[in-house]
Amino acid sequence: MKAIILNEAGGVDNLKFVDIAKPIIKNNEVLVKPISLSINVIDYKVRSNNGALNWILGADRPAIIGWDLSGTIVEVGDAVTDFKIGDAVFGMANFPGKGNAYAEYVAVPSTHLTLKPTNISHQEAASATLAALTAYQALVEKANVKKGDKVLIHAASGGVGHYATQIAKHFGAYVIGTSSAKNREFILQNGADEHIDYTTENFQDIVSDVDFVLDTIGSDTILKSLDITKQGGTIVSITNSNISNEELEKAKSKDINLSFLLVQSSGENMLQLSQLMEKGILKSFVSKIFPFDEMAEAHLYLEKGRTVGKIVVNI
Structure with a gap:
């Protein structure tokens, strides 16, 4: 099968196409033939930075990165009872760890997947994996966001x-x-009640008494967000695993629950997302689709940092 491997971290030239043997699945795994993959910021960070590569995948080389996939099951492990050959499934595989999604066949623990709703495409499904799981685990499991929260x-x-x-x-x-400002209409049409243009406005001058903040940016975002979060509120960062003592002390003084979230593969959470997508409550916005042989171009496009929604790679 064709796969993309990394022998070491670096530029997109380090993404090497090779022919390797198909994975041999374990009893608790299924073999998925992906139709679509989705790439995330973590993909290019792991690809470009040796520290991130070792942190997420360990030291074994060569490594195959990629975690988001949607496709069809072609083999089922002996202990798997919830899926069968021919099922269309999607999920985030083996995160953190060796996702192995940049390949024509991927071995995935069955507990990391769920059935793909028939009313959404493989491109939409692949998109709603790592990114959607991160959002769900932050808002629902970490913060328990509820009606009336800001x-x-x-x-x-x-x-x-x-x-x-x-x-x-x-x-x-x-x-x-x-x-x-250029994404204002997209954000409002996506369901937001209010938009703030970070290029011309300081959010801490506009909002206050916020119940929950999701930090997807890093830098000084946590410190600024602490100023506008109400006592007893919650801030979850998905970018900063090394929360500073200054940030922790400030959070403690306001009784704010401040934490870092590293998303985890979860078929149970994927089922919740699948049900929302089947009902039309949750929708993927796919901004650009690349073929598999243009994975390097997909990484460079994402690395610009101006992507709206998700980028998909079709195999």
Whole structure:
């Protein structure tokens, strides 16, 4: 089978196409033939940075990266009872760890997948994996966002942000999204109640008494967000695993629950997302689709940092 491997971190030239043997599945796994993959910020960070590559995948080389997939099951492990050959499935595979999604066949634990709704495409399904899981785990499992909460989502036009907006609205929250002015209409049409142009406005001058903040940006976003989060509120960062003592002390002084979230593969959560998508409550916005042999171009496009919604790669 064809796969894309990394022998070391670096530029997109380090993404090497090779022919390797198909994976041999374990008893608890299924073999998926992907139709579509989705790529995320973590993909190019792992590809370009040796520290990130070792952190997520370990030291074994060569490595195959990629975690988001939607496709068809072609083999089923002996202990798997919830799927059969021919099922269309989607999910985030093996994260953190060796996702192996940049390949024509991928071995995936069955507990990381769910059935794809018939009313959505493989491209839409592949998109709603790592990014949608991150949003769901942050808003639902970490923060328990509920009706009437005021929610601030930074970079609300991005992969995680556009799902987080829809999920927060589904649970009845008042949603404020930040982005540049050019994405204002997208954010409002996606369900946000209010938009802030971060290029011309300071969000801390506009909003206050926020129940939940989703930090998808990093830098000084946490410190600024602490100023506008109400006592007893929650801030979840998906970018900063090393929360500073200054940030922790400030959060403690306001009784704010501040934490970093590293998303985890979960078929149970994927089922919740699948049900929302089947009902039309949660929708993927796919901004660009690349063929598999243009994976390098897909990485470069995402790395520009101006992507609205998601980028998909078809195999």
